[in-house]
Amino acid sequence: MAKHYHTIEGEFRMKKGTLSSPQVAYETWGELNSQRDNAVLVFTGLSPSAHIASSTEDTTPGWWEDMVGPGKPIDTRQYFVVCVNSLGSCFGSTGSASVNPDTGKIYRLDFPQLSIEDIAKASVEVINALKINSLYSTVGASMGGMIALAFCLLYPELSRSLVSISSAARALPFAIALRSLQREIIREDPTWKNGLYDLDTPPASGMKLARKLGMISYRSAIEWETRFARERAFSTIGTASEGPFSLSFEVESYLEHQANSFVGSFDTNCYLYLSQAMDLFDTADFGGSIEQAFSRLKITRAKVIGVNSDILFPIQQQRELSDALGAAVDDVSFNCLESIQGHDSFLVDMNRFRPVIADFFAE
């Protein structure tokens, strides 16, 4: 139940390059049964750690606290839940902010280009180490959904089902443009110093602006109209409040607050690597087309969940993913949820997501 670290001994081969003995951080909840077949593997979005939910060892609430636990939709009295911190991230797994054991120096931009497949490959080492030969399900939301797909394509025998939430079979140009611009904003911050920033003074301005753009893409116009309308900010916070173009609307104040909370909590180079990995992902790389790729799947059940107000992973992509899975997998169900919180709905609109997830895991 506590935080664990698995070291992959020797040379770990990535799509482009290698790492020496990288480490994968993970957390678990519940108990593995005697058949070792009740495990649920969860992959995260770009920014969370492996801390999905609180436990006796770590009582801080997790990023999906409502979803995982005793009596919750992914019921830890029944399932053994494993969540990995993605390779390339900065919450215990090896990433560009880690020390390269071969040189004794922090990788920074010497870290190889990261792919979604690399994250799946590093994660399977944890499953192997836990001596799990058959997973009840592989689950992922957003970037995590891409990793879950890659995992099921790379290791078709390992998982019996797949749950993809607000994710995609490949990155499309609108999302690529948004993420590319976030990365460029960071790279244009002079304190980024081509990745060699002082760890005590990371590129806060670039990260803050990139996070604001992220928030714009994670939520929806209709949510903000309902929530903020044209309300003026009572108090403005941070540097953006000064000067003739200072923040004046509540929505600006909200973004300022969200961005300030993020800056400092996530390593900048790690963010760049993970962001780019999403752009590069295309399941068609596993075959000439998505359909050909999916023909190698061995899962027997799949659920695709999307939200109609999501502009980053739009509902059409969820429908396409569901249709493509339907051609290869016996039992595929698709849920289009009417949440107004856009891409972030799976983190906040729990009343809509809980029953759908509970239904899948209640067999």
Added chain:
Amino acid sequence: MAKHYHTIEGEFRMKKGTLSSPQVAYETWGELNSQRDNAVLVFTGLSPSAHIASSTEDTTPGWWEDMVGPGKPIDTRQYFVVCVNSLGSCFGSTGSASVNPDTGKIYRLDFPQLSIEDIAKASVEVINALKINSLYSTVGASMGGMIALAFCLLYPELSRSLVSISSAARALPFAIALRSLQREIIREDPTWKNGLYDLDTPPASGMKLARKLGMISYRSAIEWETRFARERAFSTIGTASEGPFSLSFEVESYLEHQANSFVGSFDTNCYLYLSQAMDLFDTADFGGSIEQAFSRLKITRAKVIGVNSDILFPIQQQRELSDALGAAVDDVSFNCLESIQGHDSFLVDMNRFRPVIADFFAE
């Protein structure tokens, strides 16, 4: 038909502050009839000049070349077309890049906060100078639609009709967030120097990033999927092409090209002022509500045109504007166009826009 300059003599009072003898640049096409009642006043979006269309004096194509001219939808054999460069802009009208005649220095951030109403007020001086007491129509797209609305609310007797294209009765928080972030990106560029940038080396990085964000908000995901899919860039251009996070997709190359064309063509501070003016605009300021404001209108015809793929001025806002106008104006028509080019459709999807505009002006 050539470019004209009208100087507003004396003190010009703005919502907040005053200007000494500001100038408004404008262009005209066609001839004013003897009754002086065949004029069509056109307001522009944030970035264009008053050069809507080519003329014998200036043969360079204008930003709405397909729409204005002899035999075109706004037929200059019938109408006298006037287009003003907005107050606060940098194409001949007084803005923050102009010299303050009182001090002999460039205004920069001493220019008063700009409002959409100020632009309308400066523009009416041109109409008065032309001795026009009754305009056939007032037309505006995007920010221009906001100015057109303000103009008809401030001078109800002046215009007989209104055409609003992909515009809004007020700025909503999603659009405010996007524009606010563009402004913050620019202000965070160290070369902006709190508005005191060297005119030879303006904040190119900030302007470029802001323009890319602009383009993301001006077009649509579906257009880019159709146009670029996951095509890789053959050649990358500019500084963003270097390093491990260099541009690799065609959509990134497209944005790079678009942004590079914009940088240097628009003054940075002027951009900040005009962008903020849009956020501040709310027709409810003319009354307790939009409906109360519109009750002062005297136009007899109005057309509202919107595009269903527009994320910056979404189609719901067009419908609301049309409904609100319908309560105050006899003849209101609404067109929802199926263009895929998002907010920019009125500039590029001429096959869809031409007949709708032609129909309005063909009475």
